[in-house]
Amino acid sequence: MSFDDWILALHVLSAFALVGAMVLFWILIVAMRNLDSVGDTIAFGRVMRVGTGVVMAGVVGTILFGIWLAISLDAYEVWDGWILAAIVLWAIGTGTGMRSDVEYRKAVTRAEELRSSGQEGQPGELRALNRTSAGLTMHTISSLAIVLILLDMIWKPGA
Amino acid sequence: MSVESLLFLHLAGAFLYVSGAVAAAVLRFAAMRAERPSEVALLMRAVRPVVPVIALGLILVLVFGFWLADRLGIGLGSTWLVATLALLGWTVVVGAVAGRQDRRTRELAERLADDDDRPSEELARRLRDPVNLAFNGSLLLATIAIVALMVWRPA
Numbered sequence: 001m002s003f004d005d006w007i008l009a010l011h012v013l014s015a016f017a018l019v020g021a022m023v024l025f026w027i028l029i030v031a032m033r034n035l036d037s038v039g040d041t042i043a044f045g046r047v048m049r050v051g052t053g054v055v056m057a058g059v060v061g062t063i064l065f066g067i068w069l070a071i072s073l074d075a076y077e078v079w080d081g082w083i084l085a086a087i088v089l090w091a092i093g094t095g096t097g098m099r100s101d102v103e104y105r106k107a108v109t110r111a112e113e114l115r116s117s118g119q120e121g122q123p124g125e126l127r128a129l130n131r132t133s134a135g136l137t138m139h140t141i142s143s144l145a146i147v148l149i150l151l152d153m154i155w156k157p158g159a
Numbered sequence: 160m161s162v163e164s165l166l167f168l169h170l171a172g173a174f175l176y177v178s179g180a181v182a183a184a185v186l187r188f189a190a191m192r193a194e195r196p197s198e199v200a201l202l203m204r205a206v207r208p209v210v211p212v213i214a215l216g217l218i219l220v221l222v223f224g225f226w227l228a229d230r231l232g233i234g235l236g237s238t239w240l241v242a243t244l245a246l247l248g249w250t251v252v253v254g255a256v257a258g259r260q261d262r263r264t265r266e267l268a269e270r271l272a273d274d275d276d277r278p279s280e281e282l283a284r285r286l287r288d289p290v291n292l293a294f295n296g297s298l299l300l301a302t303i304a305i306v307a308l309m310v311w312r313p314a
Binding site: 001005008009012013015016019020021022023024027028030031037039040043044046047050051054150151154155 | 163166167170171173174175177178179181182185186189192193195197198201202204205208209212306307310311
């Protein structure tokens with residue numbers, strides 16, 4: 001196996017990490033929609049932290065190894081249309097994903113505040129935070145960007 | 160159907176399958192760290208919607224994987240392909256056994272949560288059952304090995 005094959009493998013493994021964490025977040029988003037309890041919100045918050053770590057590894061790995069490949073392989077250039085499109089989609093996916101994380105983190109932060117002040121819940125407040133429409137919209141856009149990147153990577157329009 | 164379409168559907172299935180397996184493992188191991196039975200039940204209940212994701216992924220991977228192999232002229236006797244299919248078989252069988260054990264653990268956690276929601280030794284013992292942990296760990300390792308085999312295609 002050549003060095004480029006290893007880089008390609010790491011690029012694909014990073015993509016699996018990224019998509020794996022995105023699906024985990026979808027499961028958490030659906031499961032958290034009816035949560036109104038401090039303990040339950042904090043429990044999911046811990047899982048969210050694991051997901052965030054995996055997303056970061058996937059986000060960094062895909063772009064780093066992807067650009068490396070584009071430079072290293074003679075068949076492609078970084079300024080090829082489909083590679084530029086992938087980079088733009090990656091930026092959109094990363095930006096909206098980070099924004100989504102901020103929105104969902106508010107519920108966990110509030111739950112931790114309530115617990116430290118000895119309260120086990122504020123009826124309705126945590127549920128509203130767990131149902132953030134801004135977070136849901138951002139995660140949807142982020143997921144769509146990832147699907148478009150996959151389509152772009154397979155069809156390579158203009159290559 | 161074009162090779163690109165087959166590859167897209169095969170990869171989409173692979174992403175769903177691996178994502179589901181990783182999500183289930185993360186939730187299962189997070190349940191081990193939860194203190195109250197209600198939290199354990201909550202985390203283990205969240206694994207349930209993952210099952211159809213894994214099943215759909217498996218179907219897409221197999222159907223479009225075989226189709227793609229046929230289209231590209233890849234022999235079904237290739238070592239990496241046989242190893243991949245054996246590992247997939249392992250994940251299906253062990254996944255069913257471990258899933259049944261986990262369902263009983265979740266049901267216990269739900270009963271304890273309905274009673275007084277205090278930490279229980281029996282629940283902790285079931286969550287740390289070495290056989291169940293070995294099964295769940297092997298599922299995760301098999302999934303990682305499948306991805307590695309697909310990417311590197313040794314021999």
